[in-house]
Amino acid sequence: MIAGAIIITLAMTALAIFLIYRAPGGRFLRILQRLLAIVAACVLAVTTGALMVNRHFDFFKQAGDAFEYFSVFVPKGAPTEVVADPIEPSSTPEDSPYKVNFVDSDEEGIKKVSFTGPTSGITEEIRVWTPRGYDPSKGPYNVIYLLPGNPGRAGAIQTAIGVQKWVQEAIDAGTLPPTIVVSTSMNIFGQATDCADFTGRPKVESWIVNDVPNVIRANYNVSTNKDDWTITGVSAGAYCSTRLALTHPDVFGANVWFHGYNTPIDGGLANNPSVRDANKLTALVANKDREIPVRLLLIGSKEDPGTIEDANAIKAKAKPGDRIDVLPYDKGGHGWKNWYKQFPAALKWIGENSVRN
Incomplete structure (x- = not known):
């Protein structure tokens, strides 16, 4: 074509x-x-x-996906609450619905599987990068969970941010514990991401916090300590990753935010003023009912307007026990070229804050 x-x-x-x-x-x-x-x-x-851009980043599989993405129904009500599954040991029965067969992908060192989540009902691709010499008997491994922007699919995202190069180098240098990197899609069923469960829409939050982690735990020897799980994302994925880190601190012990924003601008969370305000990251971090402290690294740039300002606003709402760091850059716009350059600093932060280090 x-x-x-x-x-x-x-x-x-x-x-x-x-x-x-x-x-x-x-x-x-x-x-x-x-x-x-x-x-x-x-x-x-x-x-x-x-x-050509779509071919590289795999935003849409076919033309109909793009049409569906831009014309889909957007809900106006509030999302339903999602409770994360308890963290179980990695050893699971062979007949578990989460036991799957990962196969080689078109990206170096990355395996993939198409999976239908028992909790969410979503069928999507999950991709996993493992470091050189990955050996389940030498685990457990830490997990970095990467969410692309919007639109965004699992394919090519890890390569775009430099996972194969930067994560392997950090592990080899001893600045990052042995870690696997997981990615999944954002525009589920071709729809703008909600990062939440809405009636009549794909259960995206259940997919991200329940189904995908369960697949990883069932098929890879990964840590059951939530502090060894870092969820990260770029742009819309940055907003979603931080929202989920704040609403599910029992699943994700740390979060890295690349050029995100405070106020949701996509999907159901952005459509209703009261829902939008309740899901501002400043509101979620200040939520009096949140009892578990969070560790956040918020990365922004002066050349990407609003990213540093929003990061500082989120930090200003931190509660006792939280660790929220802001890493501002003078240069670098909104794109993979800059996120690729910033990824090593994120890995350094993850390593320095890792419980296992």
Whole structure:
């Protein structure tokens, strides 16, 4: 598809150049032909670029997914409360519904599986990177749980942020305990992410805090100590990862936030003013009913407006026992090029704050 789009784009560009100099007909007709050819060439160039980006990051599997994503029903009510499953030892019966067969993916060192969650009913892909020489008998391993932005699928995200390079180097240097990295999709069923369970919508929160962790515990020798589990995300995934770290501190002992935002802007959490306000990260971190302290690293940049300001606002609402650090950068906009560069600093923070270190 991309090769065809490139050929058509080049052909239309050549036609536009030809018509600029040799368009037939009268003056008005020549101008009209030139304008149409130039506009068509520009539209095709943008479409081709979007197809190439989508191919790399696997945002949408097919055109219908994109249409569904932008036209889907958005709920107006409040989300339902989700209770996380208790953390169980990694050894599970062979007939457990969470025992699955991971296979090699198209990314170096990363295995994948398509799984239907017993709790959420969601069928999606889960990807797992393991460090060189991964040996279940030498565990348990720590877990970094990576959420992409929105739209965002599990494919290519770990490679985009440099998991294979940076995590392996940190483990080799002894600055990070032996760790596996997990990723899953954000736009479940092609819909804008909610990071919550809404009536009539995919149970995204149940998927992230119950089904995916249970799959990891059942198939990999990972720690059952929540402090060895760090949930992290970029952009919309940053907001969601921090929201889930604050609402499920019994599952995730730490959180890293790459260029997120305080107020939800996607899905059901953003549609109703009272729901939106209740799910601001400043409101969640200050929640008087939250009893378990949290560890958060909030990364932002002056070139990504609002990210540092929101991070500082969240930090200002910390409760006794919380550790909330803000890492501000002068340079770096909103994109994988900068998150790739910032990832080593996040790994250093995770290692320094790891209970096992």
